[in-house]
Amino acid sequence: MDAAQAIDDLKEISPQVRDVVVIGADGAPAGSSLTQESAVGRLADGAKRLVEAAEAMRPGVAQLEAATLGGSVFVVRDGDRVIAATTSPEPTVGLVFYDLKTCLRSIDESQPPANQPAAKEPAAKEAAAKPARRRPPAQKKADDAAS
Amino acid sequence: MPPRKVVTGFLLAAGSLAGSVLVRRRAARKRERVDLYADDGSMHSFAEGTPEADRLLPIAHDLLRA
Numbered sequence A: 001m002d003a004a005q006a007i008d009d010l011k012e013i014s015p016q017v018r019d020v021v022v023i024g025a026d027g028a029p030a031g032s033s034l035t036q037e038s039a040v041g042r043l044a045d046g047a048k049r050l051v052e053a054a055e056a057m058r059p060g061v062a063q064l065e066a067a068t069l070g071g072s073v074f075v076v077r078d079g080d081r082v083i084a085a086t087t088s089p090e091p092t093v094g095l096v097f098y099d100l101k102t103c104l105r106s107i108d109e110s111q112p113p114a115n116q117p118a119a120k121e122p123a124a125k126e127a128a129a130k131p132a133r134r135r136p137p138a139q140k141k142a143d144d145a146a147s
Numbered sequence B: 001m002p003p004r005k006v007v008t009g010f011l012l013a014a015g016s017l018a019g020s021v022l023v024r025r026r027a028a029r030k031r032e033r034v035d036l037y038a039d040d041g042s043m044h045s046f047a048e049g050t051p052e053a054d055r056l057l058p059i060a061h062d063l064l065r066a
Helices: A003-013 A037-057 A093-106 A123-129 A137-146 B003-029 B051-065
Strands: A017-023 A029-032 A061-068 A071-078 A081-087 B033-038 B043-047
Touching: A003 A017, A003 A029, A003 A093, A017 A037, A017 A093, A029 A037, A037 A061, A037 A071, A037 A081, A037 B033, A037 B051, A061 A093, A061 B051, A071 A093, A071 B051, A081 A093, A081 B051, B033 B051, B043 B051
Parallel strands: none
Antiparallel strands: A017 A029, A017 A081, A061 A071, A061 B033, A071 A081, B033 B043
């Protein structure tokens, strides 16, 4: 899955998440929910500064949450890749971490990192590419009857 | 002492305790903090005012302001 699709899915399932950026192994942004390149760079740089400062204090940091009254900043590392997100105040911490990890791991590592923000795909293409999350009601009834 | 009064007193005490725990939890959540989760599963939480939080929270404020 490419970064744009993974971020779209994350935003869909996690309404607490405001802005997201994925940082590739080379340190460059590989995708973001933000449209302005300067905003993407600012979020990516801030996330890297957070990780570096946290690592200096406690080596081996895998993920962090900085909770403020105005919202939270989450950063999750998976190997050399990083995903960072801002959320609304008092988020459901465990869920946000889980969704961020899922998003990061769903992004194909072989994808070449793009410095451009994640572009929105046309709705029809998006629907075709997205796997069905739930069985349609008719299919579900048939399955339930069969079992 | 009649058993009914004992039960009433016990319920009042338990209710007060539960209420105070809830109030303290809500108050704690309103404080700014930084939680660091390590690879080994350990977690360190730094409330505002600690040197660690004072170093990390300004970066978070910058990101949230943007």
